[in-house]
Amino acid sequence: MSPKFNAIAGANRNLNVQVAREIAVKILSGELTEGAKIPGEIKLCEQFGISRTALREAIKLLASKGMLESKPKVGTRIRPKTCWNFLDVQLLEWMVGIEATEDVYEQFLELRRAIEPQATALAADRATKEQRIELANVFETMCAVAEDFEQDAWIDIDTQFHRLIFISTGNSFYVPFGNVLATMFKWFIRFSSKEGGVCIGEHRAIYDAIMAGDAERAYQASMSLMQSHKHRLGDREKDAVA
Numbered sequence: 001m002s003p004k005f006n007a008i009a010g011a012n013r014n015l016n017v018q019v020a021r022e023i024a025v026k027i028l029s030g031e032l033t034e035g036a037k038i039p040g041e042i043k044l045c046e047q048f049g050i051s052r053t054a055l056r057e058a059i060k061l062l063a064s065k066g067m068l069e070s071k072p073k074v075g076t077r078i079r080p081k082t083c084w085n086f087l088d089v090q091l092l093e094w095m096v097g098i099e100a101t102e103d104v105y106e107q108f109l110e111l112r113r114a115i116e117p118q119a120t121a122l123a124a125d126r127a128t129k130e131q132r133i134e135l136a137n138v139f140e141t142m143c144a145v146a147e148d149f150e151q152d153a154w155i156d157i158d159t160q161f162h163r164l165i166f167i168s169t170g171n172s173f174y175v176p177f178g179n180v181l182a183t184m185f186k187w188f189i190r191f192s193s194k195e196g197g198v199c200i201g202e203h204r205a206i207y208d209a210i211m212a213g214d215a216e217r218a219y220q221a222s223m224s225l226m227q228s229h230k231h232r233l234g235d236r237e238k239d240a241v242a
Helices: 015-028 041-048 052-064 089-095 102-126 129-147 151-167 174-180 182-192 200-212 215-225 236-241
Strands: 068-071 075-078
Touching (some): 041 052, 052 068, 089 182, 102 151, 102 174, 102 200, 102 215, 151 182, 151 200, 174 182
16 A cells, blocks of 8 residues: 655745655655655655655655665665665654664664774773863763753753763764764663663763773773663673573
8 A cells, every 4th residue: 555645834945855754754664665666756746745856856865865766667666774874864863753663772772882882982091171071061960960850851961971972082983973873862862761760870980981081991881881771671692691
């Protein structure tokens, strides 16, 4: 059965982005599946109430993110998930609000395990005086929020904490990576901090190690925070041993 799209209200210079988001959400949610063809131009233009130009720009935008592929006389198909650029900031923003499976959260945590502990060690070695002062201010706020927990406030300050770690590496490749993942951090933290779970002790260990300039201790403290059960996830390694 062909998916239904709602008309996009009002004329807007970002009309193509709105249309791209609507299509992307249906792909990300699984309503439109990998390998399937999306409806033709005429049908989509009627459903969205837009021009062909706006639709083609939307399709082009999704193609640039690896989600769609258009071929003459064949139509537009959804590419395999392995082709999607999950580190695209816009794509990550579109993912927010879609109910993710626990498997997606675990995959993101696996990525963090591979990257963030080393970033934390570099931050311990290289953070400037100004960055350490900023980290101290952020951590002080974290403690206050943890004491009087409010989820949205915690999501914002926890994201600041981890983003600052990447910035403090002094590594030109880590810095943009931390910026790109800021959206994903918020999504992940919203899941992991339900019911007030904030792991403030683990964050304190990371903070203390960075402030002390102890790279090895910072690395181990970050690894400790990355354990699945501390984020309301099943521990795959323990499950494999059991």
